[in-house]
Amino acid sequence: MVETWHAAAFRRLKAADITVVGYVPDAGLKNLIADCQADNGMRTVALTTEEEGVGLAAGAWLGGARSALLMQSSGVGNIVNTLASITQACRFPLLVIATMRGDWGETNPWQVPMGQAVEPILKTLGAIVYRVTDAAQADGAIEAALRMAYASGEVAAVLIDQRVVGSKVFAGGDARG
Amino acid sequence: MAEKRLHRRAALKTLLAGRSDWLIVSGLGSPSWDLFSLGDRPDNFYLWGGMGAAAVTGLGLALAQPKRRVVVVTGDGEMLMGMGSLATIALARPANLAVVVLDNELYGETGQQKTHTGGPTQLAAVARAAGFPTAMDAVTEADLAALAAAIATGAGPVFGNVKVQADPGPTAYPPRDGQYLKTRFRVALLGEAGAQKVYQ
Secondary structure (H helix, E strand, C coil): CCCCHHHHHHHHHHHCCEEEEEECCCHHHHHHHHHHHHCCCCEEEECCCHHHHHHHHHHHHHCCCEEEEEEEHHHHHHCHHHHHHHHHHHCCCEEEEEECCCCCCCCCHHHHHHHHHHHHHHHHCCCEEEEECCHHHHHHHHHHHHHHHHCCCCEEEEEECHHHHCCCCCCCCCCCC | CCCCCECHHHHHHHHCCCCCCCEEEECCCHHHHHHHHCCCCCCEEECCCCCCCHHHHHHHHHHHCCCCCEEEEEEHHHHHHCCHHHHHHHHHCCCCEEEEEEECCEECCCCCEECHHHCCCCHHHHHHHHCCCEEEEECCHHHHHHHHHHHHHCCCCEEEEEEECCCCCCCCCCCCCHHHHHHHHHHHHHHHHHHHCCCC
């Protein structure tokens, strides 16, 4: 059986001694968040907005801990100033895992403008972006991003495409949140 | 006329009198100048940007270093921008974290415009409602002494809102190279080897 993207991600985060995990939930992150919450060696932090996670990661790094920041892609819009003004100004490492909305197969038009802006915004801010379009790519992408963040000291973002997490379809009577 | 308001630097000196190995993060603007004015130390991390993020930076540090006391010193404008982080901190409930706001009711760096705390907003009440087990206002010297005791010995997270006068005190700018501030902090805390450890 092929390993799911989130199982690969969790295994890599664990192996890399990621001990602080900030998150704003997304349906696509449900399993990864649950795995991190269930792990005694990981401290998960529920954030009210994604930008808090950027400060959280900087503080954790000051204290010698490696962290990961989990969000839906729309959260990239919320992290901009903190990422530029703290992370990049001080050259803090940062690992972001974002599950995409507003892209492949999106049916909610309100998601599309931000979804299409995610990658250009991250690149403008100097982040290194890896996109996972197939679950089999997750292991390699997370490992590469971990090295980029915690060996090379960069901002690395792994975008999990809707081809992997699925595209929510708002059909009549579909009550999925 | 009421008793003259506390001065931010004298108040901060009182609050940090018990400091031994406390790790301190200061918010951009006057709080960073205030902390530096009390004497530069490598285990001070002075923010010069990232408005709104001081308290959560302290949270990350407190989670990474649960045996060390972590104090965030910031201003009312900065705290207002990161008000949601009070809920985040209350939920995470780090016992070793204190957040202190030096509240002059002004955006001091941008032309002394009034903040919301000069109007209806009370940050200690916000912190209490967000779920901080200890959230105190400090207006008098007696209040300040009680807050200092809570910071030094209280089970956190502790929140303190100190009403201070507008006078910022003499100019005192800490180093502004963020990479330098980050690295010297980590070397002081983790040692050379710990600070250089890389993922492989």
